Amino acid sequence: MAQITNHGVTRRNFVKGGLAASALAALAACGKKSDGGSAASGDGAQASSDGTVKYYISNPDCIDAYNLNEDQGTQVGYVLFDSLTDFDYDADKLVPKAADSWEANDEATEFTFHLHEGAKFHNGEDVDAESFVRGWSRVVNPSYGHSNAGVLDYHLALVEGYDECLADTTGKVMLSGCTAKDKYTFVVKLTKPYADFPYVAAHPALAPAPKAVDLVANDDNKAALDAFYLAPIGNGPFQMDGSWVDGQYINVKAFDDYYGDKPKVKAIQFNIQKDVETAYREFTAGNYDVSEVPPASISDALSQYGQAEDGYTATPGKQVLTGAEASVYYLNLNCQDKVLQDVDVRRAISMAINRQAICDTLYNGIRKPADDILPPKIVGYKSGAWKYSKYDKDAAAKLLDAKYPANADGKRDLKITISYNPEGGHKEIMEMVQADLQAIGIDAQADTREWKAILADYRSGNTQAGRLGWTADYPIADNFLYSLFVSTGIGGDNCSMFSDPEIDDLLNKARNTVDDDERVKLMQEADEKIGDACPVAPIMYYAHSIVASKKFKSFKFDAARRNHMGVAELA
Numbered sequence: 228m229a230q231i232t233n234h235g236v237t238r239r240n241f242v243k244g245g246l247a248a249s250a251l252a253a254l255a256a257c258g259k260k261s262d263g264g265s266a267a268s269g270d271g272a273q274a275s276s277d278g279t280v281k282y283y284i285s286n287p288d289c290i291d292a293y294n295l296n297e298d299q300g301t302q303v304g305y306v307l308f309d310s311l312t313d314f315d316y317d318a319d320k321l322v323p324k325a326a327d328s329w330e331a332n333d334e335a336t337e338f339t340f341h342l343h344e345g346a347k348f349h350n351g352e353d354v355d356a357e358s359f360v361r362g363w364s365r366v367v368n369p370s371y372g373h374s375n376a377g378v379l380d381y382h383l384a385l386v387e388g389y390d391e392c393l394a395d396t397t398g399k400v401m402l403s404g405c406t407a408k409d410k411y412t413f414v415v416k417l418t419k420p421y422a423d424f425p426y427v428a429a430h431p432a433l434a435p436a437p438k439a440v441d442l443v444a445n446d447d448n449k450a451a452l453d454a455f456y457l458a459p460i461g462n463g464p465f466q467m468d469g470s471w472v473d474g475q476y477i478n479v480k481a482f483d484d485y486y487g488d489k490p491k492v493k494a495i496q497f498n499i500q501k502d503v504e505t506a507y508r509e510f511t512a513g514n515y516d517v518s519e520v521p522p523a524s525i526s527d528a529l530s531q532y533g534q535a536e537d538g539y540t541a542t543p544g545k546q547v548l549t550g551a552e553a554s555v556y557y558l559n560l561n562c563q564d565k566v567l568q569d570v571d572v573r574r575a576i577s578m579a580i581n582r583q584a585i586c587d588t589l590y591n592g593i594r595k596p597a598d599d600i601l602p603p604k605i606v607g608y609k610s611g612a613w614k615y616s617k618y619d620k621d622a623a624a625k626l627l628d629a630k631y632p633a634n635a636d637g638k639r640d641l642k643i644t645i646s647y648n649p650e651g652g653h654k655e656i657m658e659m660v661q662a663d664l665q666a667i668g669i670d671a672q673a674d675t676r677e678w679k680a681i682l683a684d685y686r687s688g689n690t691q692a693g694r695l696g697w698t699a700d701y702p703i704a705d706n707f708l709y710s711l712f713v714s715t716g717i718g719g720d721n722c723s724m725f726s727d728p729e730i731d732d733l734l735n736k737a738r739n740t741v742d743d744d745e746r747v748k749l750m751q752e753a754d755e756k757i758g759d760a761c762p763v764a765p766i767m768y769y770a771h772s773i774v775a776s777k778k779f780k781s782f783k784f785d786a787a788r789r790n791h792m793g794v795a796e797l798a
Contacts, residue, residue: 278493278797280778282517282790283506285651286474286499288679291459292434293366296378298698298788301431303477303497306792307349307461308434309487311340311359311413312425314702316539316553316604316786321425325354325435325462326413329428335420335741340428342411346486348437349466354486356407356414358435363405365440366432370398371452378719379432381710382700385417385424385738398441420739422746426701435462464490464793475499491796502650507774516776517790520547522589522652528774529591541775541782543798549593552769553604553786554698555707557597558645558660562762563724564691566643570760571626574615576643576692577764578623579667582616585659586767589652593772597765599758600697600707604786607704607750613758616765624667631668639668646685646693648678653694656766685722695722696769698788704750709734712757725762 287300295304311326323329326340346354365371367380367389383389387404404416417424427433437460441448457470464487465479477497481490500506503519507528510518520528528547535541538550560567560576567573582596598616601608624633631639643664647653657673664671674681674690684690699706710716713734714726730753737749775782780798783791 280492280495280516280792280795281514282495282497282792283500283503283510283515283519284477284497285501285503287471287477289456290471290477291456292362292432292436292461293371294379295432301788302790303479304431304434305463305789306465306479306495307459307463307467308431309346309461309463310431310433311342311428313429314426314787316702321429324429325359326428329425331422331424335422335424336417338415338417338424338428339408340413340415342413343486344411346462347484348435348462349460349482350437350439351484352437352439353410354435354462355410356412357410358437359413360401360405360407361438361440362434362436364392364401365436367392367402368395368398368400369393370395370400379430381716381719382427382430382433384715385419385421387416387418389418419735420741422741422743423701423703423705423738426703426706430700464488465495468494488794490793492792495792503652510774510776513776516778517782518774519651520772520774522655522772525591525593525772532774538771539783539785541773541779541784543777543780546775546777546779548771548773548775548784550771550784550786551595551602551604552698552771552788553602553702554696554769554788555597555600555602555765556656556694556696556767556769557600558764558766559685559690559693559695559722560762560764561688561691561722561724562726562760563688566641567691569630571630572641573761573764575623575626575667576664576669577615577761578617578619578626579663579669580660580764580766581618581620581663582766583618585656588659589655590767590770590772594767594770597768599754600711600763600765601704601754602699602768605699605702605704605707607747607754609751609754612751612755613765615758615761620663620667627667627669633668637668638670641668642670642672644672644674644691646674646676646681646690648681649675657694660766686718688717688724693722695763698769700787702787704747704754705734705738708750708753708757709738712762723762725757725760727756727760730756730760 284299284302288297289300290303292308295301309325313322313324315322327343329340331338348354367383386402388402392400392402406414408414439460440455458467464482464485466482468478468480471477476499480494503521506518507521507524509515532546533544535545535548539548541548560573562568586592586594586596599613631641633639645657647657661671685693710720712725714731717724733749733753737746740746773784778797780796782795
């Protein structure tokens, strides 16, 4: 999901919170250090014995499909909603989900999805082509109008009728490029070729919507919209059991009429905690079944619970997941700031960060230094493409000498304020970044606030620098490069306020190229140019730091930070 993650990562921008999820949350929440010892007396074995799983998340931004923009909300969204397609990281390929099959025309401008017949919404309505027209239109149409506005419409920017739907004030305009050819045939027409579009269709926000959702937000249906927002009706393996109690819990239960394999887990209680340290203490006390592990407790967790063999699948005695993620943690740099608009300052900041030390000190080497905004799991990643992501303190200082000469004490007339939410491990990371910048004479100050407020300032350009993360919504370079750096994304996920017409052209040309190899080459060219401009400073590639209880015979958490509770098995 290119989701903003707060787990220290934005599926959308790890925006939501911290490393707790490594929020992790929106891109996706973090906190104070755990003592790492006092809570490690339990075995995390039996939080409950009635088929209910107790699962830690930080408070989500949204659990309604239309705005699943961060990784905490998507933990709930994954079990409530099925999109058309899915990416299988084990098989390394796109696979069917709500659609049994699909095909494209030769120009890659029209895609036909054949839906699974007989699938039901949680309220008993049929999941049909019209429900996908409705669901996708509400992602784009601002007249849906909930106070928690959607930010994911860019995924559908190439669909015919996008501009008209986005500009609508009546609530009556649907995406004209989305049509129901018949009850179970959903057709999507694009304005330009985009051969990778079936990957986009895997995004959890692009789920169907039942008739219970009225596209128009007005006084007559506001109460209904608010109710749906807190207890959305989906088509996935689990359904809501009551409404989201903000800051406390979200309960779901197995959906008996699910069209796929029936869940072996009877219910999930998503327990909301402000910080990962508290959550982990609850886990070690036997009260939670799934938790993030705080950085300070990783060694103890590995020793006590054992490391999963493949990094992604927890089994009894091998319960700590440490697999590499299709996600990256980075320092966002506002390219329109009067100081950071200087590319040499941005390059110096990036080269000053000792990424290896951060990974070794805080994560025992489980996480790896990032040398690109693209993770190695993304097609198109090329080692060394971002040359200014290599640690070189002397070269960083030299870049600054001409404009910001150091005094006798090594200090420069250069101040940078770094914004971040301190919980979930972000404080520890950013303190090391601050120390690295101070080592080359930069006065690096911290601005610590609540995550939601900081994210809003990122998107409006009201910060200098700040931590963010991004998890792949779909494992292609476009999901990172286009989402984060196209100039039309300013005000949304382009939090660096970066704009370069040449790079815009390259990204759009790549999108419009049908040939796979040529499309990847164009993305690599754009990626290298973005790296030279340094609108962000990649810090580390995420790896899981998740622990599951012995209650599970098998529990999987994949490279896109998706829980696979629909197929989890209990011991």
